[in-house]
Amino acid sequence: MKQEFLSSKTLSAPVNVTWEITGRCNLNCRHCLSAGTAQAHAGDLSLEQCRRFIDHLNRIRVFQVNIGGGEPLLREDLLEILDYCHLKGIVTCISTNGVMLDNELAKKLARMPLTYVQISIDGATPETNDRIRGEGSYARALQGVECLTRQGLRNLSINTVVLRVNFREIHELYRLARFYGAKTRLSRFRPAGRAREAWQEYHLTKQQILELSAYLSEYKDVLTGDSFFSITAEDRKNLGLNMCGAAKMTCCVAPDGSVYPCAFLQESYFYAGNVLEQPLEEIWRRAGSFNLLRSLKKEACTACPRFDLCHGGCPAVAFFLKQELDCPDPECIRQISEQE
């Protein structure tokens, strides 16, 4: 039902906004999306600019802000930004590497009922995780999980980018999350930002994609956001959005206020404006790149029996792997099944 509305009409404003509140980070992950983009090196918005932006989000009735970076906990005024969102009734979801979390900070976050926290861990063992995210990052992230659990944060998930090198540990990560009373969130590895350099080494094999599809059917409590609708079976159809939400439900605001359709489409080609110069509402309605994504017609997909489940997959992956937007997702279940 939602697909029908989103395909035919433009929403008045995004439902949720991915807001990278800083380009700074204290880790150096090999598959980082944000590293290497121009925005990662631009300055961050000031607290006053953030407040004005949140006022605007409230006015246009954005429901949720997904706060990321860089590492959002590096912003000393993060709690003020969160408080201000909550004051306006906006739900926040913080995506963090977790290494700066201590009891004191965890306690403050746990007292914020409108906050969801996602901690990134990319392996069920320190060896696997640290090879990807850096020495010592597994132990520190897990300590962050423990602090949040101890303080009683309810909305906690462990987020893992599924890679060729951690694929065999996915179920162990699921058990780890359960042990802490957290949810498991699996994210797709997309060749954007620095991840392009690691693509050959890290992207899933055909066999792994097929196994992942079966795994997600078996473990329906695993959250996937918009990551895997191009590979999942009918039985997950109602567990999330089955189409790309970029410029239809969501958009991304970079640390310097630049707006893009999605965090994975932060290329000059998709630049849509800057919230310091133009209200997001106007950018949302008028930006050429947004309207381009809304009007994409993937001819090769229309006859596909999976079209209802997938709607052509992720344009970001198509853009980076095929330099096209209107082609099928190169890693969709149908495309990989046709590969010999």
Add this chain to the structure above:
Amino acid sequence: MDKIIYKLPCGIRVRKEAFGLLFYNIKDTNLTFVKVDGDLIPDSLWEKGLLAPEGRGGREGPKYLQILKELVKRGLLVETRISEQ
């Protein structure tokens, strides 16, 4: 005399869209799309989170009440009685 009003349940947000109403549940971040003539619903629902159903007569009256009942059934509105002094 009691008067009926409709309120958004705790944790439910709503906004008006071209297709109708878009609800958001802060407890699980789920969205509900409801196809309806949004102009039938008074602005007080998105502005204050409540509405009083009176004052809609003619052909629209029954349709409007039907929409409200349906939204109550789906847990997107609650019906409350308040006493009119």
